[in-house]
Amino acid sequence: MKKTSIKGVGLYLPSRIVTTEEIAKRLNVDPARITRASGIDSRHIVTNETSSYMGAEALKEALEDAELQLQDLDCIINASGVPQQAIPSTASLIQKQMNGSDTGIPCFDINSTCLSFVTAFDVANMAILTGKYKRIAIVSTEIASAGINEKVIESAVLFGDGASAVIMAAIEGEQVGVLGSHMETYSDGSSFTEIKGGGTLIPPRAYNEHPLEDFLFHMDGRAVFKMTLKKMDGFLTKLLNNAGIAKQDLQMVIPHQASGSSMEIVRKKLGFSVDQFMNIIRNHGNMIAASIPAALYYAIRENRIKRGDKVMLIGTSAGLSIGGLIFEY
Amino acid sequence: MKKTSIKGVGLYLPSRIVTTEEIAKRLNVDPARITRASGIDSRHIVTNETSSYMGAEALKEALEDAELQLQDLDCIINASGVPQQAIPSTASLIQKQMNGSDTGIPCFDINSTCLSFVTAFDVANMAILTGKYKRIAIVSTEIASAGINEKVIESAVLFGDGASAVIMAAIEGEQVGVLGSHMETYSDGSSFTEIKGGGTLIPPRAYNEHPLEDFLFHMDGRAVFKMTLKKMDGFLTKLLNNAGIAKQDLQMVIPHQASGSSMEIVRKKLGFSVDQFMNIIRNHGNMIAASIPAALYYAIRENRIKRGDKVMLIGTSAGLSIGGLIFEY
Structure with a gap:
């Protein structure tokens, strides 16, 4: 197969x-x-x-x-x-x-x-x-x-x-391949993280009729974090169930590099060790969607994961969405 | 299955x-x-x-x-x-x-x-x-x-x-379901149809340093059409092969409503009758990605396709891409 x-x-x-x-x-x-x-x-x-x-x-x-x-x-x-x-x-x-x-x-x-x-x-x-x-x-x-x-x-x-x-x-x-994935979107959080302008709602041509801020990134970090923490446990249970494995079966977690403090809180809450939780934020910051594959890149290049290891990608995004995928490398 | x-x-x-x-x-x-x-x-x-x-x-x-x-x-x-x-x-x-x-x-x-x-x-x-x-x-x-x-x-x-x-x-x-699909992208045509601004290349914040045209739709219709015609026959052969059917097996074609004249030329070139080729452009114009599902909507509502019919979606897009999908309704 x-x-x-x-x-x-x-x-x-x-x-x-x-x-x-x-x-x-x-x-x-x-x-x-x-x-x-x-x-x-x-x-x-x-x-x-x-x-x-x-x-x-x-x-x-x-x-x-x-x-x-x-x-x-x-x-x-x-x-x-x-x-x-x-x-x-x-x-x-x-x-x-x-x-x-x-x-x-x-x-x-x-x-x-x-x-x-x-x-x-x-x-x-x-x-x-x-x-x-x-x-x-x-x-x-x-x-x-x-x-x-x-x-x-x-x-x-x-x-x-x-x-x-x-x-x-x-x-x-x-034995290799994707074991499972899961995503949840809670749009009550859609305004927590946004760039309002640039699309059809406030097109660039309306630039001079709107404050500059409408075209720049806005985040209510506290609201994002509060909603994420509330949903995280239920989310993780479903993701692990979809993959048919237990948390202990995971060798590595590659989280979205959302922010230094939130990653630490999530790591502790989920019960993973520092070694098991890729963190490249110190020298990269949050690279939006490039964060997870960049952290995956380092995990592979630095031999922190090896063939056969079970790896979990996990993160939140504007939407507000929580998403993850577990694969055997 | x-x-x-x-x-x-x-x-x-x-x-x-x-x-x-x-x-x-x-x-x-x-x-x-x-x-x-x-x-x-x-x-x-x-x-x-x-x-x-x-x-x-x-x-x-x-x-x-x-x-x-x-x-x-x-x-x-x-x-x-x-x-x-x-x-x-x-x-x-x-x-x-x-x-x-x-x-x-x-x-x-x-x-x-x-x-x-x-x-x-x-x-x-x-x-x-x-x-x-x-x-x-x-x-x-x-x-x-x-x-x-x-x-x-x-x-x-x-x-x-x-x-x-x-x-x-x-x-x-x-017997029902998707029979096949196919897509080709020829990026030498990526500048034929574009809105240059609004993304990371020319962000909205740079609005006043760029001509308005950079934030508006630009199309070289002639270049698009020339490239499309050159690729269309080869594309259609591959799409039909992927679906495992012949052109004659199709009951309906639902094209992207690109423009009145180009749709007529493509219809004749591909050899479909007016009745077999959904055309809603007269009262809708080109609705970008909403064109194909809108034409599909009318095909279903007006009983122009019935369960069991083989239907082909087909069109071009900025990129330049040609894409299609054949399904049994």
């Missing part, structure tokens, strides 16, 4: 590194306090890179890692929170950046904000199980800095830019 | 109707010539409706048609070309508009511009085949008018607003 296996991973981080100290000085706040409160020392921020450029660079590394060529892919899914352009799909623009037009590889985007990679992983797995596709690239590429309100210190220090790519492939096997 | 069946369909059209004559007069061009050239008499345009409001209204009708309640759904997929907000997903906002937060139904967006519904249909089918979900709502809701360059007569008359929803459900059966 066909199963889904991770064949290669890639990461692109802009060369420009911005420290929390720099941001704190610019905003005239105490660097030590902000670094401590955020748990973030630095993040990568684009200079001239585009979303598709970063995505293509990550994809190139992932293809090399998988020992595949672009034309071996059956599909490119872009799984990012914010696209490069309103039209067309960012996946098309990544294919273009790869000079891949002649391949004709189908391209589309999946968006569940910070959980986009998890949703795309689930869809890729379904495509492989049904025989629709054999090799799929998922690319998450984010320029969080394009939408950050620099005046809000929590936002200014929280986010980072970057891209990550993962190649999924069909293999024959008994 | 599980198969995917369409259980209900819904449509929402804004009550405001704008005639081509009105637009022609406003732009000081000959109404008769423009109406003839576009093949469009009128389209619906929002007054105060939001994307999520229209999507929710269409979804309500589809649920009623399917004799289901919101809480019976396992997933809501928004399949639109342009979202309501940059963050969160439009699917979440539709759930919110339905007062559905307590259901916790997972929500995410799929975007392949005008082909979003076809891609979502394919994904929904995979979710049903793998047993992931049993009942899925796909909602396409578009406010094309938010991004139209009114000074370009071809764009000003081409587009219309509206929403359509389809409920997919798992049924046991031998």
Whole structure:
């Protein structure tokens, strides 16, 4: 029977590194306090890179890692929170950046904000199980800095830019693959995390009739966290049930890098050790949908997970959604 | 064995109707010539409706048609070309508009511009085949008018607003379901149809440093059509092969309502009769991703397709992509 296996991973981080100290000085706040409160020392921020450029660079590394060529892919899914352009799909623009037009590889985007990679992983797995596709690239590429309100210190220090790519492939096997997934959306929290403008509600052409804030990221972190904590236990039980395993069977948890403090609280609440809970936020910040695949990248590259390990991806996203997926690596 | 069946369909059209004559007069061009050239008499345009409001209204009708309640759904997929907000997903906002937060139904967006519904249909089918979900709502809701360059007569008359929803459900059966699908993306055409701004490349905050046109829809219709015609025959052969049927086995074709003239040329080239080729453009215009499900809605409501008929969805989208799906209704 066909199963889904991770064949290669890639990461692109802009060369420009911005420290929390720099941001704190610019905003005239105490660097030590902000670094401590955020748990973030630095993040990568684009200079001239585009979303598709970063995505293509990550994809190139992932293809090399998988020992595949672009034309071996059956599909490119872009799984990012914010696209490069309103039209067309960012996946098309990544294919273009790869000079891949002649391949004709189908391209589309999946968006569940910070959980986009998890949703795309689930869809890729379904495509492989049904025989629709054999090799799929998922690319998450984010320029969080394009939408950050620099005046809000929590936002200014929280986010980072970057891209990550993962190649999924069909293999024959008994034990590997996706064991289960689960997602819940509670739209009473849809205004907790948002960028109101930029779509059909407040199109860019209405820019000068609206406050700048309508086009920038807004988060009520406290409300998000409160709702998340209330739903987390029930959610985890369902996810584990869908996967048919117990919490103790997991070797590694790869959470969305939402924020330093919230990750620690969730880790303790769920009862995982520091070693079992990937945390790359200190030098990356929250990279929106690229956070989970970037943390997965490091888990693989640093041999913190090995073939056969059971790994859980888990996180929250604007919506408000809680989502997760458990797979055997 | 599980198969995917369409259980209900819904449509929402804004009550405001704008005639081509009105637009022609406003732009000081000959109404008769423009109406003839576009093949469009009128389209619906929002007054105060939001994307999520229209999507929710269409979804309500589809649920009623399917004799289901919101809480019976396992997933809501928004399949639109342009979202309501940059963050969160439009699917979440539709759930919110339905007062559905307590259901916790997972929500995410799929975007392949005008082909979003076809891609979502394919994904929904995979979710049903793998047993992931049993009942899925796909909602396409578009406010094309938010991004139209009114000074370009071809764009000003081409587009219309509206929403359509389809409920997919798992049924046991031998003969119904999705027979096959196929998509090709040729990103050398990615700049033929685009809205450059609004994402990370030219974020709304850069509005005043860029010409207005960067935030509005641009299409090189001639280039799109040339590339489409070149690829169409090869594409159709692959789609039919994937479905394991011949062109003659199809009872109905539901094309993207790209433009009056291009649809006629494609229809003749592919060799389908007028009766076999749904055309609703005269009173709707091009509703981006909502075009195909809206045409499907009329095909079902007007009894132009019946259970057991083989139906082909087909179209092009920004990317440039060509996509299609064949199912037995």
